[in-house]
Amino acid sequence: MTLQHDGRSTELQVLEASDGRSAIDVSKLTRDTGLTALDYGFVNTSATRSSITYIDGDEGILRYRGYPIEELAEQKTFLDVAHLLIYGELPSEDELAGFDQRVRRHTLLHEDLRRFFDALPRDAHPMSALSSAVSALSTYYEHDHDPRDADKVDKQTIRLLAKMPVIAAYAHKKSIGQAFLYPDNSLSFVENYLKLNFGIQAEEYIQNPVMVRALERLLILHADHEQNASTSTVRLVGSTDANLFASVSAGIHALSGPLHGGANEAVLAMLRGIRDSGDGVERFVERVKRKEQGVKLMGFGHRVYKNYDPRAKLVKASAEEVLAQLGVRDPLLDIAQELEQVALADDYFKERKLYPNVDFYTGVIYKAMGFPERMFTVLFAIGRLPGWIAHWREMMLDPQTKIGRPQQLYVGPTERHI
Numbered sequence: 001m002t003l004q005h006d007g008r009s010t011e012l013q014v015l016e017a018s019d020g021r022s023a024i025d026v027s028k029l030t031r032d033t034g035l036t037a038l039d040y041g042f043v044n045t046s047a048t049r050s051s052i053t054y055i056d057g058d059e060g061i062l063r064y065r066g067y068p069i070e071e072l073a074e075q076k077t078f079l080d081v082a083h084l085l086i087y088g089e090l091p092s093e094d095e096l097a098g099f100d101q102r103v104r105r106h107t108l109l110h111e112d113l114r115r116f117f118d119a120l121p122r123d124a125h126p127m128s129a130l131s132s133a134v135s136a137l138s139t140y141y142e143h144d145h146d147p148r149d150a151d152k153v154d155k156q157t158i159r160l161l162a163k164m165p166v167i168a169a170y171a172h173k174k175s176i177g178q179a180f181l182y183p184d185n186s187l188s189f190v191e192n193y194l195k196l197n198f199g200i201q202a203e204e205y206i207q208n209p210v211m212v213r214a215l216e217r218l219l220i221l222h223a224d225h226e227q228n229a230s231t232s233t234v235r236l237v238g239s240t241d242a243n244l245f246a247s248v249s250a251g252i253h254a255l256s257g258p259l260h261g262g263a264n265e266a267v268l269a270m271l272r273g274i275r276d277s278g279d280g281v282e283r284f285v286e287r288v289k290r291k292e293q294g295v296k297l298m299g300f301g302h303r304v305y306k307n308y309d310p311r312a313k314l315v316k317a318s319a320e321e322v323l324a325q326l327g328v329r330d331p332l333l334d335i336a337q338e339l340e341q342v343a344l345a346d347d348y349f350k351e352r353k354l355y356p357n358v359d360f361y362t363g364v365i366y367k368a369m370g371f372p373e374r375m376f377t378v379l380f381a382i383g384r385l386p387g388w389i390a391h392w393r394e395m396m397l398d399p400q401t402k403i404g405r406p407q408q409l410y411v412g413p414t415e416r417h418i
């Protein structure tokens with residue numbers, strides 16, 4: 001395809017993806033024609049080629065390395081999926097045992113890093129504590145940051161996978177003023193995290209198999225989602241050759257916003273608001289449709305899914321199942337279900353193809369498990385970690401990678417003088 005502008009021209013090559021979709025390669029556009037592409041929110045822009053995750057937003061399909069999310073969530077553990085995303089294949093039994101052992105061996109935090117939490121205010125949001133501590137973690141491994149050294153990258157990968165859940169649990173303990181526990185490496189990844197989070201010093205912590213399985217599934221469902229805002233942040237920061245901890249810590253900040261991962265916390269606030277106002281679901285939906293300042297249907301809508309988010313379908317089924325298994329009756333689940341029903345039948349949402357996204361039902365499950373609302377997005381971050389790591393590593397190995405540096409259309413004053 002030839003594009004001409006102002007007497008100059010360029011050949012725009014059309015590149016094929018493995019799903020039959022295509023993209024125009026505009027990499028020589030500016031050099032050949034002086035034009036740039038303007039694309040607010042990158043709605044029409046592919047920033048890279050990737051072989052990690054596939055999404056068909058019209059059909060509601062999500063696959064990690066080719067495997068449907070439904071199969072992975074049903075049959076695999078979070079560490080299986082982390083291995084799949086990071087190394088490209090599901091592990092054999094021996095590979096999983098080796099991977100699991102390595103992760104268990106690296107769970108301990110340096111004592112000084114435990115004390116790092118002393119410097120944070122008690123009411124610090126756990127997401128801020130998490131990103132700060134992950135950033136601080138990088139100061140302990142200065143000698144292993146070289147992104148081109150495969151062994152070092154692998155060491156950092158395992159360290160981050162092992163230590164981030166511990167940091168997450170400490171962020172929670174800090175916010176409720178309880179003593180930190182040491183990791184128990186006789187436990188699986190998820191069991192260890194649950195004990196660190198909910199266990200109390202000098203008291204036995206009894207694992208609840210319903211919670212373990214529910215959390216495994218939720219973490220798997222959050223493990224990757226191709227070029228979402230936080231993963232794109234990890235890639236952008238990593239494109240400067242910044243280290244893995246620095247890149248992931250930036251990703252955690254990006255995830256915290258209520259338009260992205262922070263929506264799971266915002267959904268619960270919305271459901272509570274509806275309950276406490278006594279106004280009912282229909283009235284709330286009317287306010288959303290009127291686009292009242294600050295009123296949105298949180299947990300609804302998605303840049304890519306113009307059909308039901310396949311993760312939301314699984315999380316919804318899980319919510320009903322887990323609450324029943326835990327013997328929890330939560331009126332907020334009824335409000336969420338009614339809200340979904342009313343919205344899906346409404347033309348405003350139909351015309352705009354707005355469906356529940358992954359964040360809509362997760363909070364109800366986390367709440368039933370005993371997590372405070374401010375921990376919801378932290379749980380998302382633990383789940384998303386393998387995806388961030390996989391993208392960072394893929395980018396580092398890709399010979400096409402360049403420093404991320406968008407352009408702009410300058411609309412300020414032309415030259416002027418004082």
Ligand SMILES: CC(=O)SCCNC(=O)CCNC(=O)[C@H](O)C(C)(C)COP(=O)(O)OP(=O)(O)OC[C@H]1O[C@@H](n2cnc3c(N)ncnc32)[C@H](O)[C@@H]1OP(=O)(O)O
Pocket residue numbers: 041258259260261263288296297298299300301302303304352354357358359
């Ligand atoms: C893990 C995740 O990150 S999943 C997403 C989590 N975020 C949320 O749940 C927050 C609520 N949802 C949203 O804010 C948006 O749907 C986003 C940020 C997820 C996607 O945004 P975009 O792709 O830029 O969609 P955009 O904002 O252009 O929406 C298109 C139309 O639908 C409307 N719309 C989109 N989402 C919603 C919503 N949740 N409630 C009400 N209206 C909505 C917009 O107002 C817009 O309407 P208009 O055409 O009349 O102006």
Ligand SMILES: O=C([O-])CC(=O)C(=O)O
Pocket residue numbers: 224225227228229302303304357358
């Ligand atoms: O893909 C997106 O834009 C947001 C999302 O659902 C995710 O990161 O899980």
